[in-house]
Amino acid sequence: MPTFDVVSELDLQEVKNAIDQAQKEVAQRFDFKGTDASLELKDMSIVIRANSENRVSAVLEVLHGKMVKRGVSLLALDAQPVKAAGGQMSQQILNLKQGIDKEGAKKVVKALKDSKLKVQPAIQGDVVRVSGKKRDDLQEAIAFLRGQDLEIPLQYKNFRD
Numbered sequence: 175m176p177t178f179d180v181v182s183e184l185d186l187q188e189v190k191n192a193i194d195q196a197q198k199e200v201a202q203r204f205d206f207k208g209t210d211a212s213l214e215l216k217d218m219s220i221v222i223r224a225n226s227e228n229r230v231s232a233v234l235e236v237l238h239g240k241m242v243k244r245g246v247s248l249l250a251l252d253a254q255p256v257k258a259a260g261g262q263m264s265q266q267i268l269n270l271k272q273g274i275d276k277e278g279a280k281k282v283v284k285a286l287k288d289s290k291l292k293v294q295p296a297i298q299g300d301v302v303r304v305s306g307k308k309r310d311d312l313q314e315a316i317a318f319l320r321g322q323d324l325e326i327p328l329q330y331k332n333f334r335d
């Protein structure tokens with residue numbers, strides 16, 4: 175019986191590359207001169223610092239552009255509010271989301287069941303395994319899930335006949 179897994183994984187190397195590219199652009203751009211703007215990856219979060227909230231949001235826009243170019247979904251970013259970071263500095267923390275939580279897995283299962291496709295989804299930890307009788311049914315399920323707005327970045331792995 176053919177199966178595939180629906181997962182939500184982040185390519186950390188691409189995230190690091192996007193941060194490096196954004197850091198280089200911020201260092202070179204004239205409108206960021208003297209703002210002490212910086213980006214830093216700590217564990218599973220990105221810390222953006224600058225001397226005003228407007229500069230923090232401008233750095234965030236640069237980062238978003240670089241992440242989209244590198245193929246990293248912006249849905250994987252959980253942005254916290256901008257806070258004062260001592261002195262005149264402001265900072266924003268972006269947590270990186272990885273894995274499908276229970277709520278997200280339930281949304282995926284419900285969407286597949288409501289679609290009336292001939293597939294059986296099953297939650298297995300932070301993975302949703304989808305099985306069906308025919309390969310075409312699974313390909314339809316992947317196409318259906320790509321068209322849905324489930325607010326989590328999804329990838330499809332381990333497609334087996």
